[in-house]
Amino acid sequence: MRCPKCRSEHIIIQAVTEVKEKRRKGLAYWIFIGWWWEILAWILFGIWKLLVVLFGKKTKVVSITRSVAVCQNCGTRWNVR
Ligand SMILES: [Zn+2]
Incomplete structure (x- = not known):
């Protein structure tokens, strides 16, 4: 995996938990x-x-865990599936 911005390969994958309110x-x-x-x-x-x-x-509170890649070179973050 490479950073889309600077092409660095120093990428860290982080798990991010989001809390969302489900209204419907x-x-x-x-x-x-x-x-x-x-x-x-x-x-x-x-x-x-x-x-x-x-x-x-x-409202119902729902937490969603998703993966985010962080470039250690330039700090760019993007979502990973
Ligand atoms: Zn980068």
């Missing part, structure tokens, strides 16, 4: 789980569920 559930979630789970939840925990919806946090 994915489409797949609603297709496969969401609809029946929501109905079931409303039936079984109707009042509790209502309280959660009214007073609970709507």
Whole structure:
């Protein structure tokens, strides 16, 4: 691997953890789980569920770990898959 900026081979791969707030559930979630789970939840925990919806946090915090390459020569950072 080489630095795209200075062509140096002094590269260090770092694991970076990002914390993201997920505001919406994915489409797949609603297709496969969401609809029946929501109905079931409303039936079984109707009042509790209502309280959660009214007073609970709507955002979900998700941490994502990704790799970042750092050039030791010029300091350039870029994402690695
Ligand atoms: Zn570089």
